[in-house]
Every structure is written in structure tokens, then in C-alpha cells.
Amino acid sequence: MEQTKILLDENEMPKQWYNILPDLPTPVEPPLNPETKEPIKPEELESIFPKSLIEQEMSSDNYIDIPEEIRDIYKLWRPSPLHRAHRLEELLDTPAKIYYKNEGVSPAGSHKPNTSIAQVYYNMKEGNERVTTETGAGQWGSALSLACNYFDLECKVYMVRSSFEQKPFRKSLINLWGATVIPSPSKETKFGQQFLEQYPDTTGSLGIAISEAIEDASENDNTKYALGSVLNHVMLHQTVIGLESQKQLEKVDEYPDIVIGCCGGGSNLAGISFPYIKDKINKKHDPEIIGVEPSACPTLTEGSFKYDSGDTAMMTPLLKMYTLGHDFVPPSIHSGGLRYHGCSPIISRLYDDGLMKGRNYHQVEIFDSAVKFARTEGIVPAPESSHAIKCAMDEATKCRETGEEKTILFNLSGHGHFDMSAYDKYFNKKLGNE
Amino acid sequence: MEQTKILLDENEMPKQWYNILPDLPTPVEPPLNPETKEPIKPEELESIFPKSLIEQEMSSDNYIDIPEEIRDIYKLWRPSPLHRAHRLEELLDTPAKIYYKNEGVSPAGSHKPNTSIAQVYYNMKEGNERVTTETGAGQWGSALSLACNYFDLECKVYMVRSSFEQKPFRKSLINLWGATVIPSPSKETKFGQQFLEQYPDTTGSLGIAISEAIEDASENDNTKYALGSVLNHVMLHQTVIGLESQKQLEKVDEYPDIVIGCCGGGSNLAGISFPYIKDKINKKHDPEIIGVEPSACPTLTEGSFKYDSGDTAMMTPLLKMYTLGHDFVPPSIHSGGLRYHGCSPIISRLYDDGLMKGRNYHQVEIFDSAVKFARTEGIVPAPESSHAIKCAMDEATKCRETGEEKTILFNLSGHGHFDMSAYDKYFNKKLGNE
Missing domain, CATH: 3.40.50.1100 (Rossmann fold)
Known part of the structure; x- marks a missing residue:
């Protein structure tokens, strides 16, 4: 069997994060003061955020150095492995190649x-x-x-x-x-x-x-x-995922045709995809980028692109984003990390500009895919991450029908060790199909 | 900071298991038929075990090939990383170097x-x-x-x-x-x-x-x-752990002075230590090998070395091993994997011959160490594995006192993601100190 995991040494870990802001074809619109509705000044944010993060939030630098103290902690689990899903490919009988980045190896069990x-x-x-x-x-x-x-x-x-x-x-x-x-x-x-x-x-x-x-x-x-999500500096920090994946795929001489991440606030999708969107903007490559949502909280796929508040009390700056409304209360699906009414302003912009696509799935089909993944790749996936798995499986199945040998990359944003009660409900047929 | 993780590529994974049986200074005594008390014949075991495992149980070959189909599955998570516990060393202010093999990366979360x-x-x-x-x-x-x-x-x-x-x-x-x-x-x-x-x-x-x-x-x-433990063929299969660790330590030009594993039936201790015991038997090196038990089930440290049954109904062959008696019922400590009355006949032999040492600890001090480990290395350890952590910490603390720069290796046999209720009890001071 060909290589199963593509690893990087610690010294191959990226030394900079990639900031997509200056590369965006359409700039993101500024956050507004919720009272005056005027663009917010950096100093207005200083009561709740440190200055360096406010700078990153608005930075026009293309790359931002990752301080050594941060890299030293990343090294406890990073670079994360890139897996080739041989057994899932066999199950699907597909000519497609499926790769996934395993962010579940962090101590907290996700990309966060x-x-x-x-x-x-x-x-x-x-x-x-x-x-x-x-x-x-x-x-x-x-x-x-x-x-x-x-x-x-x-x-x-x-x-x-x-x-x-x-x-x-x-x-x-x-x-x-x-x-x-x-x-x-x-x-x-x-x-x-x-x-x-x-x-x-x-x-x-x-x-x-x-x-x-x-x-x-x-x-x-x-x-x-x-x-933990939505804001530009959060998307920035997560790009270490996609940057590593590019080095890993280079080692096996691959470039993805499709890049997939689940999408709530958007941080893991940003992390895996922004370095590829850069190639797309620069016309170096033209991968398809897909954000996958729960049908119960379809922010990108069924929301509106407008200014909205990030919280119920309307204390946050207003953000121009895809939103279901700040008073939207999604059904209590098990993918708690995807139950947010809004979405990252950058991802919203990319989606609106057609640089990203969206898709949504119901809960039971998500768990169907999660179980197939656990039985082929071994790893128990988080319900959130299983949205990306389901989409990758659908794309690979299409390839079986068309005969295309596409290279599919998705982000396995976390493991499901703390979600076993949801799996129990699935097996006991007590899982709602929201 | 120096290297944090030492990785091996898949092609560096051992192609053979190491069988310690022919190297033992004193041979292990044969299993006995529980009715006749005569040495059991291989064919008597065939009703419950496949022939190839019975052969391995009694093999005199020093190395046994790992079939490719098995290696292909191992590759889903193996070779497992070897970590250098820099942050734990700092906490202990020790000149010792602490390394640990992380078997928690398997899909099931342990070395099993x-x-x-x-x-x-x-x-x-x-x-x-x-x-x-x-x-x-x-x-x-x-x-x-x-x-x-x-x-x-x-x-x-x-x-x-x-x-x-x-x-x-x-x-x-x-x-x-x-x-x-x-x-x-x-x-x-x-x-x-x-x-x-x-x-x-x-x-x-x-x-x-x-x-x-x-x-x-x-x-x-x-x-x-x-x-899942005790028998010779189980010990054999686990040697992939120690063999990998030897290659990993070679890459950083190290050889351990102390090798530590927790010990219930003995399989993870065998896995990490047998390749080093080979060096000890061959007088190439003289590492100290320590098996660590719960005080609530101190098989090696307080049991007797004699023939005993592996089960309550006395259906298994009688094994010459350290045992607390087949009717011993240990207190309900959270290290469920260490609550067995007996121990691997090979480990028992090595212990009796002085090639291994034993130590036991109480439950609360185990969790004290587990929490220190989680707060330095990030990883949440299984209670079982925390016995090895505690012992490694004690040995490193001794080095602080003596000034010795020992190299300590222990096996982190599994993660504790399914043991969080035990951590809750610890923090709520409801954990018994058996």
C-alpha cells in the first residue's frame, strides 16, 4: 500500500501565518460601532482585545511571523499529520484520492x-x-x-x-x-x-x-x-493548517482539486483553505473550495449577507457577514461548534464573490458518514468534522461515476471522543434528522 | 528549544517483532493443564486459540516477521511519536531528560x-x-x-x-x-x-x-x-513499541538509563522494555527497568510467584506467575487496566531474576502526577499510564537531588479522554486513596 501518513518535522513547521486580507479581490467591509453605526476605530476595541490582535485584525501584511514561544507550544502536537484515506477510497470504490489533515491530535482535540x-x-x-x-x-x-x-x-x-x-x-x-x-x-x-x-x-x-x-x-x-472564530485574526492563526498541508502534498507531488472544511464561524475552513484561495486569486491553480454546514444552521447557504451583531445583547461591533440573524436559535444538533448564527466576514466575502461554495447536510447523513469513516480510517471523528467527511465522500462518489481521478483534501477539525453520547443516539435511532 | 517530538517515517517501522523467550536467562515454566496439572500440549489450546498464536506463544525464534497486512493497519497511526518532556523537566527543575512514547495516538487510544x-x-x-x-x-x-x-x-x-x-x-x-x-x-x-x-x-x-x-x-x-495481556504472544506483539523507541532515541544519540511502564497484565511494560532487556541480557547496556503498579493491586511487588489460574472459574491453563490469587478482588480504582490478579509469566520471570524492578503507588498521588503532566505536556493521560508518569517524575526528582543527568524513558500507554469522571472526582476531593 502507498504511503498512509505524510509527516513534517518540527523544523518544517511554517514560521509565518498567511494573511489573506491584502489579497482579497473585494475588501471586507469595516466593523461598525453598534451605537453610532460608524466604522469602529481600533482604539474602541482596546477595552476587550489586546492591541497586537487588533493590528492583526486589520493588517495589510501578507505574512505575519509566528513568535517562537507560540511555535514552541505548537510543537507539542504540530505539524499535524496529513493522512491518505486509502481505506475510505476503497469503500467508495473511487478513482479519487482523499487526503485529510488531522487536527484532532492537539491536546484539546481540535484545531482551536x-x-x-x-x-x-x-x-x-x-x-x-x-x-x-x-x-x-x-x-x-x-x-x-x-x-x-x-x-x-x-x-x-x-x-x-x-x-x-x-x-x-x-x-x-x-x-x-x-x-x-x-x-x-x-x-x-x-x-x-x-x-x-x-x-x-x-x-x-x-x-x-x-x-x-x-x-x-x-x-x-x-x-x-x-x-474562537469569526474574527480576521482567528482565521489568520488557523492558516498554519493549510500551509502545512501544502508542504505535505508537495512531498507526494499533489495539488488538491477540491478543498473542504466544515463551517460554523469559519475558522477551520479558513485554516485549511486560505493558502489555496491565494493560489486561486493568483490564478496559479483553480481548486474548488467548499464550506459545509448543518442544514439546521445554514448560515452561508441560506442566510443573508448584511451587517449584524455577533451576540444576543448586541454588544459586539456590527460585522458584515452571512447571518441567520443574531436572535436565531438553531435546533440542538450535536455539532455544537456549527450552531452560530453568523460567519467570518472574510469567508462571507469569499463566498459572496464566488471563490467558495457552500453545502449543507442533515444530521443523520452526517453520522452515517462519521461511522463509515471510523470503520475505515479508525479515527472517531467529531460531528462537526463529519460534515467535511460527508462532502468529501460525496465528491469521491461523483468521481466514481465520472471516472475523474480528483485529489480531494479535507480538514478533520477534531476527534469525537467527547461526543460518544451522540453516536449512541445514532445507533439507537434516537438522533433527530435536523 | 530542542526537539520536542522524534518521528519515524512509515518505512522505518519495524518489520519484525522481538521475541524475548530464547534470550531469557531462566526459561519460563510451561503452562499446566488445570485438571491434570501436566504441561499443556499445544493441541489442547487449539479449541480457544489459532495455531499461529500458539506457535508464537512457544516460539524459539528471536524475531518474527510482522505480516504486511498488519503493518498496513499499524500505519494508520504508527510509528507513534516519541516526545521529549521539556516542560515537565522544567517543572521538576531536573537535569534528567525525560522521553515518552505516545501510544495514545491509536484509534482506540492505547497500545492495545x-x-x-x-x-x-x-x-x-x-x-x-x-x-x-x-x-x-x-x-x-x-x-x-x-x-x-x-x-x-x-x-x-x-x-x-x-x-x-x-x-x-x-x-x-x-x-x-x-x-x-x-x-x-x-x-x-x-x-x-x-x-x-x-x-x-x-x-x-x-x-x-x-x-x-x-x-x-x-x-x-x-x-x-x-x-489482551499476560500471554507471551501478546508481549511479543507489543515489542513494536520498544523497537520504535530505540530507533527514535538513536536519532538523538540517546540510550535510556531507566525504562518505565505501568504494569497490570504486563503488555505495555513488555512492549516498551523487552528490547532494552535484550541489551541488558547481552551486557551491551545496563538500563534499570521498572514496572509500576497500583498499591490496590500490587501483583509483582506484594504477590507470590507460583502457578495460578487466569480466571475465576479456573478454566484457563495454570500459569507460573506473580499473583495475588485468582479470587483476589481489588478495590475499584480508576486504573481498570491494572486491576488483574496475575502478571505475564515472562515479566514475572524477569522480575524474579532481578532484571526488572517493581514499585507501587496510591491513587491520589497518581492523579497528582497526571494533572502535572496534563498541565506541562498538554496530553490528558490515562490513569493507568499515570503510574509510569509518577515513577518517571520521582526518578527525575532524584536526579535533581543527585545532579545526575539520567535519560528516562517511559511508555504513555494511553490517553484519558474516557476517564474524565475520575479527574472530576480528583478535583472534587472524592477520589479514594487506595
């Missing part, structure tokens, strides 16, 4: 530490002592806790109440790395208190948790807020 | 697939269609399910009832890869029925589950039994 490590590093450099954030199923909360552990910052995670109660083990991970996690809405913020008075039985939402984390960061000294 | 893949392969080659086994916490059951999935054999797992009820997620893994898992004692075997009649409220034990799995294999056509 690529940006949490960077964000906490810059906070540490600027003397901040504490960061706050929200988390849904807990992928981002655990990644931020891991990062704060390394740079010795305090970390407070507002976790959507329904997940806090139903998904105890990512909460345990957050505790293990030393952060504090409380259910949201909480009594510890004014917004949380108000919300609880009005809706005492609420199970919470990501939008509410964001509002609480931002309020906490704004009102406490030396405290900043950290967001 | 190294032998399950091999065992199921040989069963498939001999035309068997079904295998049975027991499992405690589920590491071995999930590894065997994974293997049966690849070679298209049916798999039936008898899971200790208390784990079946309290640890649902390894059960989910077993289902995911296609095996059937039922709580033991069950009504599906005569022994299980009898036991349930006598003790209707029993929570089961590993010894009972082994009896059921063996009965099932003996009484059903084309069905064999598979054991």
Missing part, C-alpha cells in the same frame, strides 16, 4: 489551540492577567484553558447552560488545565442577571454567553475577551 | 491495538469467523472491536457489569467499530447463569468475564478467544 495559544500569548505580552470567553460544547473553552495554563493567565469560561449540564467532560477538561467554568446565563454579570430574571428556565445560548464574557472583560481590570 | 490487530489477523488467516473476549474498563474490548472491523470477523465482548453501567463511552466505541458488547456475568453462558443464580446482585469481575468468553469460544464453531 492554533489560535488560543496565539491569543493568550499576545495578551500575556501586553500585560493582561485574565481572559474571558464563551463556549458551547466546550471545544473553544478547553482550548483557551490550555493556552492560559501555558502563559499563566487566569481564564473564565461562560459555558452555555445546556452544554454545561449535558456535556460534563469538556467542562472537566477546562478544569484540568486550570480555568474556571460556569453555566451561562450566570448571576455574575448584569446581562446574565437580567436575562435570568426574565427567563429563569433558559438553557442559554452562545449569543448570551458572548454577551456575558464581553461584559466581564469590559468591566474588570487587566481582563480581555477572546473569541 | 498492537496485539488486537495481530491476533485477529491470524484468526482470519486460519478461517475463524468470530472471536470473544472480556474487557474491564473497555480498552481491550474497543481494541479488539477495531481489529475485527478490519478483518471482517464477528466480535463478542463480555464487559464487567460495573464498567458496563458506569463507563458507557468505551462501550459506545466498541459498538461504533461493530462488535457486540454485553454485561458480564450474562445469561448467555452456563458459567454466567450459574454465577447470577448464586449472586444476582454481582457487579462482575475480569475473572468472571474471562470465564464467560472462554466458554463461548469453546462451545461455538469457528470461534476463538482473544486475550
Whole structure:
């Protein structure tokens, strides 16, 4: 059998992130102050973000150095392996070649530490002592806790109440790395208190948790807020995924015809695809780029491209993005990481400009694909990542029909070790088909 | 910072397992028929094991080829990375160098697939269609399910009832890869029925589950039994771990002064240490080898070296081994994989001959070390593996006191993603200190 995994040595890990902003054919529109509706000034963001991240958010540099302290932590698990899915190809009887980047090898089990490590590093450099954030199923909360552990910052995670109660083990991970996690809405913020008075039985939402984390960061000294997706600097940090994959594919003399990532806020899709979109913009190559969403939360595929707020309390700057509306409450599908009403402004722009395509799938077909993947490649995939798997399988199946020998690359954004209850429901036929 | 991970390419993966049997200074004593107390004949074992494994069990060849079909599956995750624990060393302020082999990268999350893949392969080659086994916490059951999935054999797992009820997620893994898992004692075997009649409220034990799995294999056509530890052929298959580690350490010009593995039945300790014990026997090197046990089940350190049965119903051949007695019921510590009354006859022999040392630790100090490891190296370790971590930390701390720059190697046999409830108990101070 040909090579199964393509590895890079630590010294082959990228030394810079790729910033797509200056390459965009249409520039992204600026974030607006939610009260004045005027473009926000960098200094207005300084109450919640460190200056270096605000600079990155608006940078016109094409490449940004990855500081050595960040690279040293990345090396605990990076470069992540690129796998050739021989057994999945055999199952599908396809002439296509399927490759996947395995971001599940990080300590937190997903691609999220690529940006949490960077964000906490810059906070540490600027003397901040504490960061706050929200988390849904807990992928981002655990990644931020891991990062704060390394740079010795305090970390407070507002976790959507329904997940806090139903998904105890990512909460345990957050505790293990030393952060504090409380259910949201909480009594510890004014917004949380108000919300609880009005809706005492609420199970919470990501939008509410964001509002609480931002309020906490704004009102406490030396405290900043950290967001795990959507913003430009988050997309930037994730490009290490795609840059590594390019070096790995070069080693086997391949270039992808199709690049696939699941898409919630957009960070793992950005990570795997932006370096390929650069080639597309520069007319060096013309890969098809596909963002895959749950049918239950079809932001790109069925939302509108307009200015909207990132949170329920409308505390965040207004972002021009694909959105289902900041008051949209998606059904409680198991892909908690894809249940966000909005999408990265850069990805929204690329989608609107036709540089990316979108697709959405229902929950049961996602788990059908996840099980086929686990039984061929061995790895138990996260439900979120299984959206990318399903799309890759569909594309490979098309190749069987057309005879095309396409090279397909997808990002396996994380493992599903903390999602086994969802697999149980699938096998017991108790999984809703939202 | 110096290199963090030492990787091997797939083509550097060992092509043979190392068989220590012909190198042993004192030969292991033969297994005895439990009824006649006479040395068992190979053909007597054929009702429960395939011939090729019985041959390996008694082989005098020093190296045994790893068939290509097995190597192809190993390549899904092997060679496993060797990590240098820089951050743990810093925490301990030690001049020692700490390396660990990360077997948690396998799909089942432990070293167990190294032998399950091999065992199921040989069963498939001999035309068997079904295998049975027991499992405690589920590491071995999930590894065997994974293997049966690849070679298209049916798999039936008898899971200790208390784990079946309290640890649902390894059960989910077993289902995911296609095996059937039922709580033991069950009504599906005569022994299980009898036991349930006598003790209707029993929570089961590993010894009972082994009896059921063996009965099932003996009484059903084309069905064999598979054991995840203790036996010589299991130790053999695990040597791929130590052989890889030798190549990896050579790349950084190192040889360990101390080699450490946790020890229940003994397979991961055998895997990491036998290639080094070969060097010790041949007087090429003189590393210290340490097997680490829970104080709650101190087989090597406090048991007796004698013939004993491997299961409760006394259906297995009698093995000359260190044992706490086949009716010993250890306290319900979270290191389910180390709760076995006996130990590999080869390891027992090496221990008795002074070629290995033993040590035992209490549960709370194990979790203290696990948390320190997770906060430095990032990885969440399995409680079992944390016994090796604790010992490595103690040895490195001694080096701080003596100033010795020892090279310490330990086996991280698995991750702890399915053990988070134990971490919760630790943080809530509800963990017993057995």
C-alpha cells in the first residue's frame, strides 16, 4: 500500500501565518460601532482585545511571523499529520484520492489551540492577567484553558447552560488545565442577571454567553475577551493548517482539486483553505473550495449577507457577514461548534464573490458518514468534522461515476471522543434528522 | 528549544517483532493443564486459540516477521511519536531528560491495538469467523472491536457489569467499530447463569468475564478467544513499541538509563522494555527497568510467584506467575487496566531474576502526577499510564537531588479522554486513596 501518513518535522513547521486580507479581490467591509453605526476605530476595541490582535485584525501584511514561544507550544502536537484515506477510497470504490489533515491530535482535540495559544500569548505580552470567553460544547473553552495554563493567565469560561449540564467532560477538561467554568446565563454579570430574571428556565445560548464574557472583560481590570472564530485574526492563526498541508502534498507531488472544511464561524475552513484561495486569486491553480454546514444552521447557504451583531445583547461591533440573524436559535444538533448564527466576514466575502461554495447536510447523513469513516480510517471523528467527511465522500462518489481521478483534501477539525453520547443516539435511532 | 517530538517515517517501522523467550536467562515454566496439572500440549489450546498464536506463544525464534497486512493497519497511526518532556523537566527543575512514547495516538487510544490487530489477523488467516473476549474498563474490548472491523470477523465482548453501567463511552466505541458488547456475568453462558443464580446482585469481575468468553469460544464453531495481556504472544506483539523507541532515541544519540511502564497484565511494560532487556541480557547496556503498579493491586511487588489460574472459574491453563490469587478482588480504582490478579509469566520471570524492578503507588498521588503532566505536556493521560508518569517524575526528582543527568524513558500507554469522571472526582476531593 502507498504511503498512509505524510509527516513534517518540527523544523518544517511554517514560521509565518498567511494573511489573506491584502489579497482579497473585494475588501471586507469595516466593523461598525453598534451605537453610532460608524466604522469602529481600533482604539474602541482596546477595552476587550489586546492591541497586537487588533493590528492583526486589520493588517495589510501578507505574512505575519509566528513568535517562537507560540511555535514552541505548537510543537507539542504540530505539524499535524496529513493522512491518505486509502481505506475510505476503497469503500467508495473511487478513482479519487482523499487526503485529510488531522487536527484532532492537539491536546484539546481540535484545531482551536492554533489560535488560543496565539491569543493568550499576545495578551500575556501586553500585560493582561485574565481572559474571558464563551463556549458551547466546550471545544473553544478547553482550548483557551490550555493556552492560559501555558502563559499563566487566569481564564473564565461562560459555558452555555445546556452544554454545561449535558456535556460534563469538556467542562472537566477546562478544569484540568486550570480555568474556571460556569453555566451561562450566570448571576455574575448584569446581562446574565437580567436575562435570568426574565427567563429563569433558559438553557442559554452562545449569543448570551458572548454577551456575558464581553461584559466581564469590559468591566474588570487587566481582563480581555477572546473569541474562537469569526474574527480576521482567528482565521489568520488557523492558516498554519493549510500551509502545512501544502508542504505535505508537495512531498507526494499533489495539488488538491477540491478543498473542504466544515463551517460554523469559519475558522477551520479558513485554516485549511486560505493558502489555496491565494493560489486561486493568483490564478496559479483553480481548486474548488467548499464550506459545509448543518442544514439546521445554514448560515452561508441560506442566510443573508448584511451587517449584524455577533451576540444576543448586541454588544459586539456590527460585522458584515452571512447571518441567520443574531436572535436565531438553531435546533440542538450535536455539532455544537456549527450552531452560530453568523460567519467570518472574510469567508462571507469569499463566498459572496464566488471563490467558495457552500453545502449543507442533515444530521443523520452526517453520522452515517462519521461511522463509515471510523470503520475505515479508525479515527472517531467529531460531528462537526463529519460534515467535511460527508462532502468529501460525496465528491469521491461523483468521481466514481465520472471516472475523474480528483485529489480531494479535507480538514478533520477534531476527534469525537467527547461526543460518544451522540453516536449512541445514532445507533439507537434516537438522533433527530435536523 | 530542542526537539520536542522524534518521528519515524512509515518505512522505518519495524518489520519484525522481538521475541524475548530464547534470550531469557531462566526459561519460563510451561503452562499446566488445570485438571491434570501436566504441561499443556499445544493441541489442547487449539479449541480457544489459532495455531499461529500458539506457535508464537512457544516460539524459539528471536524475531518474527510482522505480516504486511498488519503493518498496513499499524500505519494508520504508527510509528507513534516519541516526545521529549521539556516542560515537565522544567517543572521538576531536573537535569534528567525525560522521553515518552505516545501510544495514545491509536484509534482506540492505547497500545492495545498492537496485539488486537495481530491476533485477529491470524484468526482470519486460519478461517475463524468470530472471536470473544472480556474487557474491564473497555480498552481491550474497543481494541479488539477495531481489529475485527478490519478483518471482517464477528466480535463478542463480555464487559464487567460495573464498567458496563458506569463507563458507557468505551462501550459506545466498541459498538461504533461493530462488535457486540454485553454485561458480564450474562445469561448467555452456563458459567454466567450459574454465577447470577448464586449472586444476582454481582457487579462482575475480569475473572468472571474471562470465564464467560472462554466458554463461548469453546462451545461455538469457528470461534476463538482473544486475550489482551499476560500471554507471551501478546508481549511479543507489543515489542513494536520498544523497537520504535530505540530507533527514535538513536536519532538523538540517546540510550535510556531507566525504562518505565505501568504494569497490570504486563503488555505495555513488555512492549516498551523487552528490547532494552535484550541489551541488558547481552551486557551491551545496563538500563534499570521498572514496572509500576497500583498499591490496590500490587501483583509483582506484594504477590507470590507460583502457578495460578487466569480466571475465576479456573478454566484457563495454570500459569507460573506473580499473583495475588485468582479470587483476589481489588478495590475499584480508576486504573481498570491494572486491576488483574496475575502478571505475564515472562515479566514475572524477569522480575524474579532481578532484571526488572517493581514499585507501587496510591491513587491520589497518581492523579497528582497526571494533572502535572496534563498541565506541562498538554496530553490528558490515562490513569493507568499515570503510574509510569509518577515513577518517571520521582526518578527525575532524584536526579535533581543527585545532579545526575539520567535519560528516562517511559511508555504513555494511553490517553484519558474516557476517564474524565475520575479527574472530576480528583478535583472534587472524592477520589479514594487506595
